[in-house]
Amino acid sequence: AQSVTQLGSHVSVSEGALVLLRCNYSSSVPPYLFWYVQYPNQGLQLLLKYTSAATLVKGINGFEAEFKKSETSFHLTKPSAHMSDAAEYFCAVSAVRSLIQGAQKLVFGQGTRLTINP
Amino acid sequence: GAVVSQHPSRVICKSGTSVKIECRSLDFQATTMFWYRQFPKQSLMLMATSNEGSKATYEQGVEKDKFLINHASLTLSTLTVTSAHPEDSSFYICSAFRSEGQTQYFGPGTRLLVL
Numbered sequence: 001a002q003s004v005t006q007l008g009s010h011v012s013v014s015e016g017a018l019v020l021l022r023c024n025y026s027s028s029v030p031p032y033l034f035w036y037v038q039y040p041n042q043g044l045q046l047l048l049k050y051t052s053a054a055t056l057v058k059g060i061n062g063f064e065a066e067f068k069k070s071e072t073s074f075h076l077t078k079p080s081a082h083m084s085d086a087a088e089y090f091c092a093v094s095a096v097r098s099l100i101q102g103a104q105k106l107v108f109g110q111g112t113r114l115t116i117n118p
Numbered sequence: 119g120a121v122v123s124q125h126p127s128r129v130i131c132k133s134g135t136s137v138k139i140e141c142r143s144l145d146f147q148a149t150t151m152f153w154y155r156q157f158p159k160q161s162l163m164l165m166a167t168s169n170e171g172s173k174a175t176y177e178q179g180v181e182k183d184k185f186l187i188n189h190a191s192l193t194l195s196t197l198t199v200t201s202a203h204p205e206d207s208s209f210y211i212c213s214a215f216r217s218e219g220q221t222q223y224f225g226p227g228t229r230l231l232v233l
Contacts, residue, residue, distance in 0.1 A: 043227045106222055
């Protein structure tokens with residue numbers, strides 16, 4: 001079974017400051033990890049994903065995340081926040097499965113709302 | 119690539135009527151699609167897994183006769199909310215699973231309001 005905990009339902013940073021959104025996961029099997037972003041009244045957009053290759057993953061819009069197995073973490077960072085980064089961010093985990101096994105369900109965290117102060 | 123569309127984006131209907139929501143993967147084939155429901159300021163709740171050519175698998179507590187799912191082709195899944203009631207008002211989001219990369223790509227969502 002898998003679970004995801006996002007620490008902090010609301011994070012507020014100043015424009016130009018570092019963004020750090022925390023995600024810890026629990027998984028009994030090797031995980032795939034994802035960060036999605038949701039803007040108001042829209043679906044989810046994939047920011048980045050970890051699929052057992054490089055532990056430091058770079059995504060779109062300047063975001064990156066580092067998979068740390070020893071800490072069971074997959075925190076999302078961006079060096080300099082932009083006003084357009086204001087949105088809801090979801091961390092999600094799924095189990096590694098073979099193509100024969102097919103699609104695996106995603107387990108989502110509760111989300112973190114990021115606010116950018118001018 | 120990996121674009122998923124949903125139609126309609128918003129729908130308002132009267133209580134007791136049925137509403138169909140379409141989910142399409144535009145540039146890849148998706149054997150599996152997922153349907154989620156999202157309440158305001160909350161995370162996504164998985165309702166069901168839709169597999170092409172077979173019956174959908176519903177999560178515990180989701181009424182299969184209430185939320186009919188049809189995955190008739192590798193690019194289209196539909197969710198029909200039957201005999202809708204005000205408590206069915208919500209934001210419904212679908213995703214399509216792309217086996218290359220083992221990633222779910224999400225549609226833009228459908229806002230349903232039942233009066």
